Amino acid sequence: MSEYILHNYFRSTTSLRVRVALNMKGLAYEYVSYALLDKAHKSDAYLKLNPQGLVPAFEIKGQKLGNGTILTQSMAILEYLDEQHPEPPLLPKDALGRARVRALAQIIALDVHPINNLRVLHYIESEFGADGAAKKAWFLEWANAGMTALETRLQETETGLFCHGDTPSIADICLYAQMFNNERFGLDITPYPTIMGILNQCGKLVAFTDAAPMVQPDAPKT
Numbered sequence: 001m002s003e004y005i006l007h008n009y010f011r012s013t014t015s016l017r018v019r020v021a022l023n024m025k026g027l028a029y030e031y032v033s034y035a036l037l038d039k040a041h042k043s044d045a046y047l048k049l050n051p052q053g054l055v056p057a058f059e060i061k062g063q064k065l066g067n068g069t070i071l072t073q074s075m076a077i078l079e080y081l082d083e084q085h086p087e088p089p090l091l092p093k094d095a096l097g098r099a100r101v102r103a104l105a106q107i108i109a110l111d112v113h114p115i116n117n118l119r120v121l122h123y124i125e126s127e128f129g130a131d132g133a134a135k136k137a138w139f140l141e142w143a144n145a146g147m148t149a150l151e152t153r154l155q156e157t158e159t160g161l162f163c164h165g166d167t168p169s170i171a172d173i174c175l176y177a178q179m180f181n182n183e184r185f186g187l188d189i190t191p192y193p194t195i196m197g198i199l200n201q202c203g204k205l206v207a208f209t210d211a212a213p214m215v216q217p218d219a220p221k222t
């Protein structure tokens with residue numbers, strides 16, 4: 001019996017972040033799917049788990065912390081998992097290293113992902129008439145801005161096989177997850193050779209590939 005339930009969706013990149021971390025830590029979990037296109041994440045039942053109506057939500061069975069047996073916000077969940085299950089670490093041991101890794105992760109988690117999220121794309125469509133081409137242009141503008149900044153930061157000496165040294169951290173997790181959105185919108189990755197190299201390293205790790213959208217139980221069978 002697993003201790004955790006991940007309320008998520010195969011294509012959700014924030015869910016994917018948590019799946020990678022769980023895999024890295026070797027933690028089993030129950031997978032509960034909410035089809036975003038069917039608005040399952042806006043159901044009353046799901047809003048009780050996460051009033052934001054966003055996936056993922058992470059349930060710890062049998063814990064009584066007030067009402068808070070449900071964790072939300074993927075980055076908070078990653079840090080919780082890292083604190084509870086320190087091996088292998090998702091953050092460096094030194095404070096400067098942690099600040100660097102969090103900054104790299106946040107380029108994606110705070111400055112790219114939120115403005116390219118499904119609800120934002122729906123909103124610019126319904127309120128401002130953005131068609132498919134306009135939504136793609138919107139996505140690419142902000143994703144390329146983030147990738148450009150990240151590629152520049154990755155020229156720093158702390159970068160190794162991964163974003164920080166030779167082991168994966170939350171920065172690599174965010175980058176790997178973002179890659180799937182980038183691909184869906186046809187972002188050209190070739191201007192970002194360091195990012196490409198790091199993604200290649202992530203792709204060698206089963207913890208990452210097992211978290212990929214198309215191998216999840218709710219992914220469409222092809």
Ligand SMILES: N[C@@H](CCC(=O)N[C@@H](CS)C(=O)NCC(=O)O)C(=O)O
Nearest residue numbers: 012013014054055073074117118119
């Ligand atoms: N900051 C939140 C963002 C969660 C989020 O935006 N999840 C997306 C899927 S990747 C979602 O639920 N989107 C549904 C929508 O936009 O309606 C986190 O990191 O957990």
